[in-house]
Amino acid sequence: MAFYTPLCRLLGSDYPILQGGMAWVATGELAAAVSKAGGLGIIGAGNAPADAVKKEIAKVKKTTAKPFGVNIMLLSPFVDDVVETVIAEKVPVVTTGAGNPGKYMPRFQEAGIKVIPVVSSVALARRLERQGVDALIAEGMEAGGHIGELTTMVLVPQVADAVNIPVVAAGGLVDGRGFVAALSLGAQGVQVGTRFACSRESTIHRNYKEKIMKAKDRDTIVTGRSTGYPVRVIKNRLTKELERMEKEGVLPAEIEKFASGKLRAAVCDGDMLYGSIMAGQSAAMVQKEESSAEIIEDILTGAQKVMKRLSLYKSDKFEPGGE
């Protein structure tokens, strides 16, 4: 199979393409569609209680026997219960975000669950490899939602050099060009968020999808730096208000309180004025709604075209640029 890397063997997937475990966005429906198409679908647990996560897991199991994952957001008040639920449900793969999953490693390992944390620094990558994680997702600040400081371009090769486990690249990756670039940087696969958020099987509000499809190159912004939790979102009235609060030195706790519940408002109610429209910089490269299978197919055929074009670099047929 094309682009079958050791990461595919680890995941049990056909292709080294993971779907980002986006809070509120990555439901059982989306994860099932991606896994069915040969990628690794991932349910985003976000701040949801364990019983809600269990329902999403049931949706995936009902739709496909292929492997899938659950993303555990480590700042969630329900994190301990969600950990126990994914273990009880024998979820094959866990990804983690927004923290260090170290204290849960013995539980996951006992259960035979593959653990793939998201990292935004080399130091955490090294620490987690020592703690026995199976692979790492190196996520650059092009990504949507909560992000680190480094770009995908500089983070991925440094993490790949620092560890001896498979690395997945994330942040700014949407198509075959990004896929090949990620492999060039030392990754064995990619995680794609924003493009899958816009897929047919994504259950987010129509307004949200349209906002992504209309986004241009400079339409995302990073808010929340003063709170210690920077978040990339599409600009709107909410981000104007947050910028004003941060400039005026409003206390982080008050800013967090103001921002809470806003992602749900965007995803479920379609509130594009005061909702938090989390999306990566790659939103500008997502122009249409497609099925998850079409997205995977397009990334793989696009990647093959790039490889072919690059293979001509020594000949007089080589034309740089374009997909």
Ligand code: TUI
């Ligand atoms: O987690 C994400 N993206 C997210 S989480 C989220 S919910 C949320 N909303 C507002 C504030 C905070 C969370 C929305 N989007 N991506 C993975 C990711 N993890 N990006 C960066 C990190 C990260 C950051 C620091 C991982 C580990 C980390 O380590 C801290 C430590 O303990 O060393």
